[in-house]
Amino acid sequence: MAYSARAIDIAARVEDFVRTVIIPYEKDGRRTAHGPTEELALEMKAKARAAGLMTPHILPDGSHLHHSEVALVLRKSGLSPLGPLALNTAAPDEGNMYLIGKVGSAEQKARFLAPMIAGEARSAFFMTEPAADGGAGSDPSMLKTRAVLDGNHWVINGRKAFITGADGAKVGIVMANSGSDEKMAATMFLVDLPDPAIRIERVLDTIDSSMPGGHAIIAIDNLRVPADQILGEVHKGFDYAQVRLSPARLTHCMRWLGACTRAQEIATEYACRRHAFGKPLIDHEGVGFPLAENMIELKQCELIIDWCAGVLDSGDLGTTESSMAKVAVSEALFRIADRCVQVMGGTGVTQDTIVEQVFREIRAFRIYDGPTEVHKWSLAKKIKRGHEAV
């Protein structure tokens, strides 16, 4: 994979920024179970802006780096769990910016997208629904939130679950069934947040802790949205979900690959420095082998991400490829993070380094954006169809 010169340049500056400016914040006390405090976030973002690195994957002219370029840049932004937030490359904002950039009108971009790119507005994507209600978890065909046309407005009612970053977001994209009970159609709506009709029932306590705003359960009660706030066209929500899907999956992979690259650095440093049973830890095969396995698997993650990014750059939706990449990367990164924890022994399970956090984040990643099993299920269907087509 030959990266473009501009990608290499941006990535180098991002890496330098993360290593010198952001990593020291990892010891900052202003961190909560739901990410950095607003104060800390603003402080880091100000530094990114000053360094000319706010939203580095979207160029000043509004154009977006190619996916293969994004792969390099976002990986570097992920070298600290704080990096994506500071640099505005984090989920769900990155995916939301991508989607609005693709299908939003000029007016929508000016009103909703511009402040997001500027790092001034966080956003949330209201798609997943509570399985407890029989709503859409991993299965979008179960969408229960309804949007009903009332004059020039749509009135939306429903409940949403695991809405990342909803608490504190200024922009929302709400997915609802704009068809009927019998014949579902989905539409996406752009909304200003907060809105009293979108009530945060509670923010979940979860194993991960990097996402500002955490993951919320949301009730939508008679939310009225003007028709011109439909994102793209009416009834095309499922299509747009597909547009957002693969890139968003893949940027998750990129960021967490960066985090695990860093975890490997930390574990390696530890294993080279600490001694047990008469020699440096790394000279024990029981320590050196897992680090070698990590070296191999980190490379494999990079390769499958770059491959999938290339497919997206070719104009393909990449649904199959991003499923493959998501499963491969999330499962590999989990093994990698787990080995880093284990190599570091007692220190590995403390918050003295970020390795412990990375392990927890990656555990969640095996479920976010579709659990591994859902992707395998979908891939198996494709294998069957591929065979039948022979």
Added chain:
Amino acid sequence: MAYSARAIDIAARVEDFVRTVIIPYEKDGRRTAHGPTEELALEMKAKARAAGLMTPHILPDGSHLHHSEVALVLRKSGLSPLGPLALNTAAPDEGNMYLIGKVGSAEQKARFLAPMIAGEARSAFFMTEPAADGGAGSDPSMLKTRAVLDGNHWVINGRKAFITGADGAKVGIVMANSGSDEKMAATMFLVDLPDPAIRIERVLDTIDSSMPGGHAIIAIDNLRVPADQILGEVHKGFDYAQVRLSPARLTHCMRWLGACTRAQEIATEYACRRHAFGKPLIDHEGVGFPLAENMIELKQCELIIDWCAGVLDSGDLGTTESSMAKVAVSEALFRIADRCVQVMGGTGVTQDTIVEQVFREIRAFRIYDGPTEVHKWSLAKKIKRGHEAV
């Protein structure tokens, strides 16, 4: 394994108590990253005492259940992460009580052990040292804390790390080198806590969160201990560490087996109730298979614990067997907890159930009491010796 009638009886009462009285506390807000608040702990202990179930594995006459009986009882106490604390079967108290019961003098038992059995005093075991100092992590031959005789007292200096429950403990067992730099000998000392000479430098933030007092870094500065507070005999600390070692390893296995048994119940209930893609989750092989794997591995954990307990009951130190059991059980329980998380999808990574916590606790367990790799290293040495002896 035919359990004794008394073990079956005690275990049944423990299970009923945990299920009806303790599990409701899992939703109680009085919980911290370092276990329940003191208030909550006292409240639960009071109920255990009222139920006649405080320290259920030690009988009113001071005798201790056989290890095979303990296996059944402690498993049930572990059905909630709160159970061992409420019932006084938790680490490190359980192991400390066992050790003092085995080698303490009558006076020491009256002074130190009795309040522990009564659930009125928590304790800590000061053995592990900071690897950063080059001290004894998993390698006891690196013991750096020194005890020097000064008249009728011993004066102890050194640092300790990962001292579970030190914060809030009333009884301490301190391991120190009572020999010389050239010829190490280890002695254990019983001390009242808190003591200004035993300073908590900091309590570590760790991935687990069930242990009151957490895990602390400790500095011991000129701690003076009268000679009659030597636990057992002088210079026999390593022997006593062996006495405590296997049973303490094994009770960890028992408690966490209980916790994973419960996690499996929760995941099963979830998988039977929730639907996706047109049928209950459990009817998907991608969900049913991991639950089946858990069913098998839970049984295997039970079997190897019972086997090792039988070895201990035969009078053997069981060092090899408890290494085998510790590796097998901690690694299997991790797979089990991981599968429970995955089966539950998004809910699995939230604290809406205890499954998320159990997963984190078990991750730490693969390192506590000797990382898996240290045990394999030790077992490989034994295989070699066994071969040479043929």
Added chain:
Amino acid sequence: MAYSARAIDIAARVEDFVRTVIIPYEKDGRRTAHGPTEELALEMKAKARAAGLMTPHILPDGSHLHHSEVALVLRKSGLSPLGPLALNTAAPDEGNMYLIGKVGSAEQKARFLAPMIAGEARSAFFMTEPAADGGAGSDPSMLKTRAVLDGNHWVINGRKAFITGADGAKVGIVMANSGSDEKMAATMFLVDLPDPAIRIERVLDTIDSSMPGGHAIIAIDNLRVPADQILGEVHKGFDYAQVRLSPARLTHCMRWLGACTRAQEIATEYACRRHAFGKPLIDHEGVGFPLAENMIELKQCELIIDWCAGVLDSGDLGTTESSMAKVAVSEALFRIADRCVQVMGGTGVTQDTIVEQVFREIRAFRIYDGPTEVHKWSLAKKIKRGHEAV
């Protein structure tokens, strides 16, 4: 698990016989891809008979050792892949003897069972059908072979697949649908072999090579069987299949546990003797750790076999428990055999030791008697039923 004195005695004599008499035959040229030649088999059997060890798990009075006793004895018989054949503890004879012993009439026992116990007649169990025909592979409800009453005889037609030992067998048990197409019922028939109506279409070339007669595809064309050769009662074939099922699964586990115990001995000896990079192989953690993992998993196989045997001895059919044991043991033994191969490097993949063969046999074992996946499927159904029953 306290084994009985008689089991310990028989097992000790079996072990001594296998180690001193049978293992030397492992270098004997008279071996084929389908087990030892008839000449070699007879020679080994003669020695077992002379040692008073023919069919050691069935006592001279015709009574059968308890399953827990069988566990010990058959494990020892399996220390060589040639052992079970020499000692007449091999599949499918062991399971067939067990079944006829349980449900055969006195006449049937005298005529069919006695020569089998004497090691003079091999047998085959005609149950599995070709999946290619849409017949019963792992799914007995697909039984296609039909038995139709014609006067005092039953006329049987159908095809069977993977019929182990059919080539060379003298006794056959044939399972057929004695009901109708609409309402299936299964009956087992005892037949003398060879019979021109039971034609061996071909003997499969398979990855395993220990079974005399290999695994055959069979055509049954108008086989006429007198009604008094029905094994047990008419229409009870499925019940009897259940009677045979769990013990036969479990004796497979026992024998292959013996084989893997031996593979571990061979690999250990190799790892202690050979040097690389300046020290004995076993002193490399990359070699010592897998041997330690084997040590643990061999013990776990023993424990779950003994547990399941205890369930069978209690009178339970043990269908669930033997599924659990079969999955756990076959998968663990595969990992064990694989590690032995790997530890031995180039030598591991040669037939210079039996390790290579054991690896191949165990690979097949993960499929024989129900692939792992079929057992997990069945266990998941039981978990669901268990949950619904709460």
Added chain:
Amino acid sequence: MAYSARAIDIAARVEDFVRTVIIPYEKDGRRTAHGPTEELALEMKAKARAAGLMTPHILPDGSHLHHSEVALVLRKSGLSPLGPLALNTAAPDEGNMYLIGKVGSAEQKARFLAPMIAGEARSAFFMTEPAADGGAGSDPSMLKTRAVLDGNHWVINGRKAFITGADGAKVGIVMANSGSDEKMAATMFLVDLPDPAIRIERVLDTIDSSMPGGHAIIAIDNLRVPADQILGEVHKGFDYAQVRLSPARLTHCMRWLGACTRAQEIATEYACRRHAFGKPLIDHEGVGFPLAENMIELKQCELIIDWCAGVLDSGDLGTTESSMAKVAVSEALFRIADRCVQVMGGTGVTQDTIVEQVFREIRAFRIYDGPTEVHKWSLAKKIKRGHEAV
């Protein structure tokens, strides 16, 4: 990875040839445990020659495809285990041709290389030595075979092990210590075979069965080689071993990736055609998921091979990268082949398809060219050095 047009063209013709001409030979009886008979080999080679596809990765002008191009072509040649032999892309000839092409003199190329490229001469690479002698297994520093200068000849004595294809080879490359006991130096010698001084002690029976000539134990007794048959320069044998090393490792990966791609096709076809429990096997997640895992891992194998080939094409020796690729690919292909076997149930362990053979070959591949553990050991050393260099 954008493949070149010529690579795509050659690969397409190779694939078509293998699928239409070679695959039918998989049912040919003229196959032995050590590959096809000479007759069958000649027949297949004649067809490859007629199709203009003999040695397709070396162009008529003697130039060699780039490694990235070879990756595509050799993968296709491996779609049948018979393909590499028919097309002359098999080990060890492929690596030997590469090496002679790189370092041989014009005379040596005319005499030794030309008939190899023409598919008229097989070759063997005499490097590995018997571990039993304390010789060089995976550790080349243990080279014991000696070459002593005697006038204008070198006299070589020693023993070699696992010499693939020695039986039947016409060209040999013999590695020997041309230095002294104290100061080792290695030289490679080109020799005509057979030669009475190079005696095949025995051909090993191994788990794999695709290599003509199998793997032999060799005694070299006073082999006299004229000085002009030194390959390249004297004392540079270790350097040349490095030249051959990475490409040879990588072409193994390519060929076996082809074989596993085919195994996946066979397993998929089986899973789509056969039914169990009321639906096609592939609709069972227990079957569909492993096929999906294979789909992902096959892609990952392709990606890491292509990446490593790119490194080689850049002029780098690629020692680290080819270690990484070899471990990743051999271990992944083993899992893939194992899943194919399992998906096919009883049929998977028979030789009715090539899946069983592929499984066996890949098992050996995890050991050939350096066991996984040796590569991890070497990678861990590089990680340490990399860290120290920071």
